[in-house]
Amino acid sequence: MLQEVSVTLALMIVLTFSATSCANDQLVYPLDVAVGPNEEVYIADRKLPGIWKVVDGKLEVFVKASKTFRTPLNAVRCVTVDSDGTVYVGDSSTREVYAIGEDRKPLPLSDGHIGIASDLLIDGDRLIVSDLETQRIWSLPKTGGEVQELAVIAGVRGLAHSSEGELVCVTTLEDPVRKIADDQTVSVIISGRPFEMPHHCVIAENEIFIADNYAGGIWKADLSGDTPPELIRSGAPLQKPVGICRFREGFLVADPHAREIFVLPSGEGEVTRLIKSE
Template identity: 45%
Template structure:
């Protein structure tokens, strides 16, 4: 325990020493294409923010047009050098989790990131915010879910211990649904507001799950990059693949946009929108040839009719 505290103190000092403003630092290069878009979030008005791990930085998509919202520095241990997750808080502000500085940031109206924990979080993989502004963060490094008030906290409270937490989502009753890669207690667990855990998916049907969202009817959706698929889990706990293969390659990011699902597929540098009627559109995409790191995508779906067969109930 003493070692953990010393490590935390050392990291806090390192982050404070290195967290000078990075906004616009690399703006001269004026990036115009996705590099590795792995997380996304939509606002109530329909704007979409996309975290680009290798840019590094954050994009904004409004009315179908993509623009650079925040350009981080390529220097390690500077703000959002390793951005991994996004969320919108109770007041409509953008939150971003960054493993380079072990931090969760809130963006000001002028687009400047403000740290909320002074380097307390290890590897923030997902963020969820309650209506009163309480912030939950899934930490892959410490295998914990941290809880802090809207204004942040130098030392967030430990809310739950769950191995390999990847994604989190809230329901209307304040329960937190946690997606895990390998927890022996189940790959999806429900944590009540008072911190009690209950296994929902007790076994391990998912191969490499990344993110989870919940709809008001209780349906859960999970991205699984190794299965090249999206899973649907009904309220009775039955998981089933509903989207498999093309047009997806290795889906990672997932969020709600009204009644639609938005999916970030970093390997083909594309953001998809999937509608309840089983049709899809490409919200934003960059040429696969732009990055040598991007693998060849699966063959494209020739028609919405063909795709609808894949997106079955």
């Protein structure tokens, strides 16, 4: 009996060490990805906890957070980067959005007003946040302050600006792609239920690209709504993509099940891994 207990304890120690080691040198559960002004890449990893940074294909910890729940950056879900290099992060463990500057210290912006931030979008001197908990899209100053309601829409996981600067959102509900006008009226761009589980999105010219976790791939759709969406990438190496952003002429995709950030070319080229193996 004592021998069995000793073996069990030894196995637990090995597993704990392995999990810690994994979190220190490779992605664990990446949900979102963003590109900085000098092509440095930031990754929101739900189970790091904290934020990764990739420069020239090399992975490093940008901010390491505590594993204690309700501490800053314990459960990050989304990330975006401003033109000045400021990193903005949504953290569900503290119901907050943070700004991270050169000192790498997270500065809270909403006084705990945001529940589960699923995506972030920079809009001039403001941030736009989709909130799965309150079923709303919020706006707040990038420096922090009063939070304003833009729309009441459940299930919004993706935000983007059209080429004309219009706010576009992607929801898991029926009529998944919608536009929010300046007067806060909401109109449908893509109707029905063409996607399985849409997450983040990005717009290039008049086309929207959407990561679909259940479909295991990336959709492309015309924002005019004249043609049905097309699943342009699916299958290996993609598994369950969630985050997507522009990168050079193509895209970066965060896939938590593959534990990878993939580089997708804009055309028919090969899907590759962003992070170089040692």
